Amino acid sequence: MSIKKNFSIKDQNCNECMLRGSFRTQGYDWWWHSMTAVNRETGEEKPFYVEFFVCNPALAEEKPVFGQHPENKAAGKKPSYLMVNVGSWVGNKKQLHRFFAWKDVNIHYNAPYSIQAGDCYCDEYKTYGSISLLESEVAEHPEYLCDAGTVSWDITIEKDIAWNVGYGTSWLMRRLNGFEMYWHAEGMKSYYKGTITLDGVIYDLIPERSYGYADKNWGSNFTTPWVWLSSCDLKSNITGKKLENSVFDIGGGQPKVFGIRFPRKLLGGFYYEGDCYEFNFSKLWTNSKTKFEGYETDDEIVWHVDQKSSSGRLITDIRCKKEDMLNIKYESPDGAFRHQRLWNGGNGYGDLKLYRKKFPFRYELVDDIHAEHIGCEYGEYDHPEPYEKGRKK
Numbered sequence: 001m002s003i004k005k006n007f008s009i010k011d012q013n014c015n016e017c018m019l020r021g022s023f024r025t026q027g028y029d030w031w032w033h034s035m036t037a038v039n040r041e042t043g044e045e046k047p048f049y050v051e052f053f054v055c056n057p058a059l060a061e062e063k064p065v066f067g068q069h070p071e072n073k074a075a076g077k078k079p080s081y082l083m084v085n086v087g088s089w090v091g092n093k094k095q096l097h098r099f100f101a102w103k104d105v106n107i108h109y110n111a112p113y114s115i116q117a118g119d120c121y122c123d124e125y126k127t128y129g130s131i132s133l134l135e136s137e138v139a140e141h142p143e144y145l146c147d148a149g150t151v152s153w154d155i156t157i158e159k160d161i162a163w164n165v166g167y168g169t170s171w172l173m174r175r176l177n178g179f180e181m182y183w184h185a186e187g188m189k190s191y192y193k194g195t196i197t198l199d200g201v202i203y204d205l206i207p208e209r210s211y212g213y214a215d216k217n218w219g220s221n222f223t224t225p226w227v228w229l230s231s232c233d234l235k236s237n238i239t240g241k242k243l244e245n246s247v248f249d250i251g252g253g254q255p256k257v258f259g260i261r262f263p264r265k266l267l268g269g270f271y272y273e274g275d276c277y278e279f280n281f282s283k284l285w286t287n288s289k290t291k292f293e294g295y296e297t298d299d300e301i302v303w304h305v306d307q308k309s310s311s312g313r314l315i316t317d318i319r320c321k322k323e324d325m326l327n328i329k330y331e332s333p334d335g336a337f338r339h340q341r342l343w344n345g346g347n348g349y350g351d352l353k354l355y356r357k358k359f360p361f362r363y364e365l366v367d368d369i370h371a372e373h374i375g376c377e378y379g380e381y382d383h384p385e386p387y388e389k390g391r392k393k
Helices: 009-014 070-075 135-140 171-176
Strands: 003-005 028-039 045-055 081-088 094-100 106-108 114-117 120-123 126-133 149-163 181-198 201-205 212-219 226-231 233-236 247-253 265-272 275-279 289-296 300-308 312-321 343-358 362-379
Touching: 003 265, 003 275, 009 181, 028 149, 028 181, 045 120, 045 149, 045 181, 045 343, 081 114, 081 126, 081 149, 094 126, 094 149, 149 212, 149 265, 181 247, 181 265, 226 300, 247 312, 265 289, 265 300, 265 343, 275 312, 300 343, 300 362, 312 362
Parallel strands: none
Antiparallel strands: 003 149, 028 045, 028 201, 028 212, 045 081, 081 094, 106 114, 114 120, 120 126, 126 149, 149 181, 181 201, 181 212, 226 247, 226 362, 233 362, 247 265, 265 275, 289 300, 300 312, 312 343, 343 362
16 A cells, blocks of 8 residues: 555655756755644643745755745746745744755755755754744845744654655656646654744644644645645544544645646545555546535635545545634745635644445445644635635635
């Protein structure tokens, strides 16, 4: 199966830096980590993320090139930099960006990858660094697309359950750069240990309470719609027991392969107490089918996903409070800023129903599951009518 305990050399190969060929002049790659930490003084939980985002190495200049800077937009320049992006959800929520020119970046492309610039570092097993931005800096540089604040982190990473999505990230497809947006979830269940200090407040990462997640995306542009849902904080509504060896992960939206769009396709995987369920449209023999919708209410983002395959069915209903979320900001490698309402959170909650297929037409309930600490995203930039205006109640 593609979902398994611990990650392998093959998984590490999918986690290396992919900015080769055409992606060197119009491409991005990022390594994402999200986790929950505990306020050292109050014991209150707070979700965080740490991301290393690289873009267009062949277009490097002496300083980072920002696609949203008016002079660069007028000149038709594409962005080129390493962006270290660290943020928090809930309460003092913010996203902080620190940029480096490529000449100041030391990156090991091949597996196992590593990337370092200044005091910021990330590899398979650890990440550390710092970001500090004044209000005056952010006001003077709107092209940074971020908030003001100060954060530092020193974290060790243990990846427990990996999901390799299959043919889409095979060696050949990686070399052909055929997908507009690739995805690899090397640590869809991970343990984080260490500290994060945000605006002077210290948060501790306790491995068994970190509810950690690690993945990467790369490509030439971003999908729309954009969907992501994942959590390893799962409890059976039937038995009341916590599922200690389980995690689910759903992502995608509208894949584009060699210029051909495949509307409203999601990849889904559920590692349930040692049993693997995959909903992967690229594996044609599994007859995977997905229906999904995402929308806003006045105070929430809502996801409903129904996935079927030859082995099972997963019905997922998730919500996240908008007051706990960010509109996370990325500029595309062509210099456009398309996703201006990409809702991103680390504190979603909801329920999943997992079924086993009973040939030929019947499904048997495996478990009814409640999920917390859900990492979640939803956004559309090319919706014929903005989804926030036609929202459902």
